[in-house]
Amino acid sequence: MPCAQCPLRPLPGFKPLREGELAFISRRKVGQRRIEPGGSIVAEGGAAAHVFTLLSGWAFRFKTMTDGRRQIMSFLLPGDILGLQAELLEATAHGVEALTEVSLCAFARDTVWSVYRVHPPLALDLTWLAAHGERLVDDAMLSVGRRTAVESVAALLVSLFKRAESAGLREGDSVPFPLTQTHVADALGLSVVHTNRTMQRLRRMGLVRIGDGRLAVGDLRSLRRIAQYWEQPAPVRPLF
Amino acid sequence: MPCAQCPLRPLPGFKPLREGELAFISRRKVGQRRIEPGGSIVAEGGAAAHVFTLLSGWAFRFKTMTDGRRQIMSFLLPGDILGLQAELLEATAHGVEALTEVSLCAFARDTVWSVYRVHPPLALDLTWLAAHGERLVDDAMLSVGRRTAVESVAALLVSLFKRAESAGLREGDSVPFPLTQTHVADALGLSVVHTNRTMQRLRRMGLVRIGDGRLAVGDLRSLRRIAQYWEQPAPVRPLF
């Protein structure tokens, strides 16, 4: 898939590139990788790998403890970048796993450095993406630390709905929802059982519908109120 | 305090600057701010302010919910940078508050952008700092989500001890510890009461000593084992 025909870039949520940047990016792209659902994209604790852009599909960043407890730090949707942290800090502190079938654009090893040298505005965009990623984690942390179970499930669903929407994944009143309840539990620091009961509660209240791998939000306003969620995503974001 | 005489830069944990960078940084520094303990450095939800480097003292990043629940996302120590997120995303999603008396180096409004244009390697360093900050939050998230109370208190104490040490704050076997138990609770998503009992437990086990605003670690190895903490901080880090 040549960058010039990137299906993401024309979406309203993404910022257009500047002069010469498209050519630059195209030149640095060394290939595309396809990974099956459940496959590992970056091994936990591995050495620096490539930098990737998620072209299609969903993934998540996580850490595991020796006894198997797992915490999901964030979910990755099309347009998100991955491997920046590993590249800069020379090692990964977390793993990345595919949630659905995933396509990745892989960039040459020294891409990050050459962006900084050759295309400063694009480098700033890269940092923007890093900052945006941290903001998502910050919000997730509020969920895990201070929200009750209903509140955090609500917050997660709103956040994923919004993000999926701006990645162009909304169809009708629903977006794809490839997470199992185990993923939700691991993202929110809850047990699967409690996650299940909590999601049922939201369903019975008529606030969300989940089924067939899709999520529909019945009453966004109420859901937001329950979550005390008011982060609004940036109107446009850079896409590397 | 002129940058040429910065007390942090000579510390073994910090990376030396390259040709011309010191002059550049000096030129962009527009002043220094002093803030008393408990003072607000960045208001929650405020517009983009300056970018600051923490010259001395401790601070923390946090979010509050309407009903007063608070989550501390991370603690800031000398050498840490703050305001990057706000500058890039044009608004803060969190507040920053001083824990002790704090001195900040303030930089001119468009500093970030000019770094990218004029000193690419320094820009890369800036991104390094952002990535490093996110890594800390990732680890905190593991605590809040998946560690038990003892485990997360242990992890927090080890992490702060190490960071304080590499900021040159260790004296004998102890480092400053300006947090109240309320701060610890808000960082770990626990109640103050439970935090208190948990810290007593660690004290009675002889693993830590806390008093007079200082923290001494009696048995780092055991503390680490309890925390299942094995992140090692980078050997050297950039300082803006």
Add this chain to the structure above:
DNA sequence: CGTTGATTTGAGTAAGATCAAGTCGGGTGG
């Protein structure tokens, strides 16, 4: 001294964990 904020202790409670069976649905092999 009196006030204020931090820490500590005790008692009762609740949110959420754990354990143990189910059910349901889609895929596989006989």
Add this chain to the structure above:
DNA sequence: CCACCCGACTTGATCTTACTCAAATCAACG
């Protein structure tokens, strides 16, 4: 076609961690 398997989802019962409420102690400070 059907038996069976496996993973995801559900349900019920019980238990525990950590929360809440309330009050006491303690230290710093004006």
